[in-house]
Amino acid sequence: MSKNKELLKKDDIVQAVLIADDFSEEFDLVTKNTPFVLLPLVNKPILDYTLEFLASGGVDETFIFCCTHSDAIKEYISNAKKTAIWANVMDVHILISESCTSLGDCLRDIYAKGVIRGNFVLVEPGVISNMKLLPILQEHIATLKKDKGATMTLVMQETGLEQNGLCSMEETLIVTNDTKQVLLHRRLANYEENKIKLPLEMFLEHAEVKIWYNPRDTHISICGPNVLPLFADNFDYQTRWDFIRGIMMVDEVDDSTIYCHVLSDGQMGAAITSWDMYQSISWEVIAGWFYPITFKTQAPITFGKSIVKGEKCLVSSTATLVNCILGDNVKIGEDVSLKNSIVFSNVKVDQASEIYNCIIGKDSILSSKSKLKNKIYCDSQEVDRVPLPKICADPFDGFETSDSEDESYTTSPVPDDTKMFFSEVMDSLERGIEDKLQCHNLILEINSSRYAYNVSLKEVNYFVCKAILSLPFQLQDGSQYLQALSRCLAYFSPILKNYIRDDDSMNDCLQAVQDVAIANNELSSCIVKVLNWLYDKDFLSEDVISSWFSNLDNSVSIYSKVVPFVKWLQEAEEETSDDEDD
Template identity: 25%
Template sequence: MPPKNKKQKEVVDERFQAIVLTDSFQTRFMPLTSAKPRCLLPLANVPLIEYTLEFLAKAGVNEVYLMCSSHADQIQEYIENSKWTSKNSTFSIKTIMSLESRSVGDAMRDLDNRGLITGDFLLVSGDVVTNIDFSKVMNAHKQRKTIDKDHIVTMVLTPASPLHRTRSRVEPAAFILDKNTNRCLYYQQLPPADGKKTSINIDPELLEDVEDEFVIRNDLIDCHVDICSPHVPQIFQENFDYQYLRNDFVKGVLTSDLLKKTIYAYITDGSEYAARVESWATYNAVSQDILARWCYPLVPDSNLSENNSYTYEFNHIYKEDKIILAQSCKIGNCTSIGTSTIVGDATSIDKSVIGKNCKIGSNVTINNSYIWDNAIIEDNAIITKSIVAFDAKIKKNSIIGDGSVIGFNVVIGENQQVPHNYRIIDVPIKKIDDDFDSSSFDSDSNDVSETNIASNEPTHINDTDIVGDDGVGSLYISERELDDESETESIMSGSINQHSGMIYQMNNLALSDDSIASISNRKSKRHSRHSSKGRRLSTTSALSTDFENGMSDEEEDEHFDKEAYATVERAIDNNHDLDTAALELNTLKMSMNVGYHEVRLATLQAMIAKIKQYVSTETLNAKDATNKLFTSWGPLFQRQAFDDQERIDLLQLLQQECTTLPAEYNQIVLFVAVKVLYDLDLVPEENILEWWNSAASNASTDLQLVKKLTENFIVWLQDAEEESEEESDEDSD
């Protein structure tokens, strides 16, 4: 009997959990996602989340938790009425109402607070379509954990050419991996191309543990399928500024001197399929792959939804029962038609998905488009490379331009022509300002969750110029001057929207996929190039590409200087708490990819400028102003200087900034600031003395003069040190 109990206990302990993030925390599928969550939008007439849950069922998951924020009630209702809650389901499933979450980081912190995780778990998005053999991934993960006790994440990546249609055009990224172990050494999102070169900047210290070679991979599809240890939610909890899974968490862990955790990549053999439906471009690409059976068994005739009844015919044509097709209509290859749909005479449908209960008139042309359930397309209409959502209606003789999205319940009147890349919604949406920064190329940071979209306006105003006098609907325009929605629609349509401005030209990509020669043989020859970038630059780490793109390093640093300066200035003026100011600075640091040297410099410049303002306006004298500011805001440096060299650098920067002040009080500012930093235990005595005696602090006449008053404090420190040593010697005697 005891052995049986022991065996039962082991089964419980080895349960495998999955966390599904149902909210994309993005607005790329607006305006449709203002009314329905992305994970419930139909992909080849199957709700998108079904593909994710099918993957989890085959992966051997025992428990599934759906983290829901946007439209959580719709997701919960769908799951309660789905096959996944039946007795025959291979796993238990629960919806977690994480209504306050606005990012992946928020969801992970909520997960940690709930204490649901019992061991390693699978983290996926609710928009994943994959047929990978997960048992191989799990075996590789377990083997790696036996070797590396610090291993906390295994990322599943799939090789694909840079121009592969399921590759992300809005979140391109490069992974630097140890060639032998696939340990991830560095991660960097790549900016969209705008005619300038870019580079990958990596601290050489991150590569010192590489025994042989490392490779730079820009040919990987990242579907955000990760096996995580329980440490992952805890790290998000401890770093409340982490918002994004890759650009914050992965990048932060890999560059942290404190966490000492490792992340590995599992790269599939290329024969398996994996993609995320993260944009209209990938929606189109994955749909066509499903119809062409590239992701078998995830194909229409597998009938993933309980109510589907598809059968497969030649040329990748799929039909459900009860459809009525006119004898003269033409159904081209890679086409799917849902139940109870009627198609009229001389109508042509090619490379398209037609939903259930649709009514397609006569002489209609539908090419490479997606017509969702209950839509009506009247005679002589032409629809190419577009989406017509649930219950929409396209009246006679109307033309829908490439890349357009016709929203729920919209009616396009007779003889209307909708231009390319237009998005039409039935009722206008009142949107919040998302503070879009067109200079940022972190696509995650340019998106806001659909949860943040306010309710519809009470009045219904039709854009008759677009939908016609007999139509219903209005033009949806993103509040961003440049938004990725227009970009992805343009990609789907095969044309470039002249208003989008952010089209991503992958053909410019020329980052080598080959391994770089081993650095282990060149460690003794490596010479770091010291500059204001601190650890961020080196002669061996700035791996240049012909990827024409974004801001140069100098422009990026200048932009950070201004933003960080304004952040500190605002914190002082509005008397923010230190945590808020530190969070904003750290967020800027990671989003702009700068080092702590730049953060310290910007913080000091703002504080010195405020001292100058106090003195010039006679609000406070130099001594009181410096004491006030450094006592209140000096603790910021505790989160910006972590070792001896960084604290010495802080003092050197302080000295340099004091030389910009008027001569009548610049010595006072330096003296008081150094003393306050010492009194607050922010800079220890040995660091102060090392800075004082360094060549850098005496490099010019201005630097020597500004130190004059501080000399008395240095003498006091040295005398105190000598007395301490004498007392220590006496005690020893």
């Protein structure tokens, strides 16, 4: 038993309430015959992610509240209990009420049933997380002892400016004090004024005030015993936001308080509240942000172009796929262009079709030369998918190679981001070679770090190559630099192959070789051997090496050392040309 579990009373059972319906029209087109929580997220039902999170977080008993498609959910849970890991550690019950039309109605019905015995975890639909629930629950219980009016602890995710995976409709400003009590909670999406005034008393009455701009709402809340009675007494509380606003603004409940816990240290939480969030979270799952909560795939990921395939997929060799997730039994015809899209199971896309930034529902058939852009398509119907402003629009943007991407190697939106990215890549590679980790797992870590620090593809190529060249200096195995570097190059060849794919990435690699060699005599003395190895393994081409050398300053220390190698390349090329002429 964990230390946090021991802190709870022996007769306390950690309970959770999971609302299965989203009560919006966002997903109506694809949920006519399928429950929202059973929609696939990277080829695994959303419900699986949520239950796995709750079980691993220490929840003993979960109540799934269904308003629609209850039979499908009951059947799924019944079958999953035979094999699911969560079934061994957590009891799952299903509550049904077809008359409920909001989260508030569901909670009032649960209160009437009397199944919740105290504090509980409220989980809204579409949640995925790897957070440790028990410490947050224990923190909430400790707060209740000090503040009898404490009702709810909101769980938020710390984020960076303009980070992907944020919904502009949930843009929020939260102010807390040193006890994490929420002093102000303001939704900014529909806020009419362009300024928010913070009372001076807020700063005078509290020793510490923290202002959180736009943390990601995980849609997970730790609720006290008084939450359900408050919903029961206030029928105008239809959503959790209604509840928060009521507690924060209405005088009649001014003895009640709300607290906020902000996740950090690798703990993640998110909820699928829109198609844009669905697509963003899909990429975060692929990148490993929610590890150890992860997806299942029968086919390997094509890392270079971010493609995940389900079982029994048939893709034509002439089709172009970039940043795509394919469900089971998907058939992609000849000359199809499929980019930034998610395709559910049993879909057929006929030849010469062009699909961009779309969600294609289950069992759909797209005839030849179909053209869809920014659409949700299902049952021969389509609706426009209007991208949300800025951060939620096209969450895959920035992960696709662009010919126009000409950022410098050290340019980044935040000055220290590239340094932090380089440091994390170094840590991943060092751990990878010492623990003999598979390179495809390391690529996931690198892509995850790229996403976290918002670095460009050019910077990723450069710093990955620089890290491999620099790693021998950190390996304390007593070997000489060249010997250690040879080991690194051989071991990390799959990583180099993943990132060095065209002339631009070759130039990024050569820039890294040049910079490390100029700064370190160890590489400078063996630079020709390194260049020859990269050339021999087809990571560098003759033309790119020659072009790089022609722009190399002849005053730098490595220039004279590289001259014989470049001359040999040129002579070999001339001899090859002569042989072809003969």
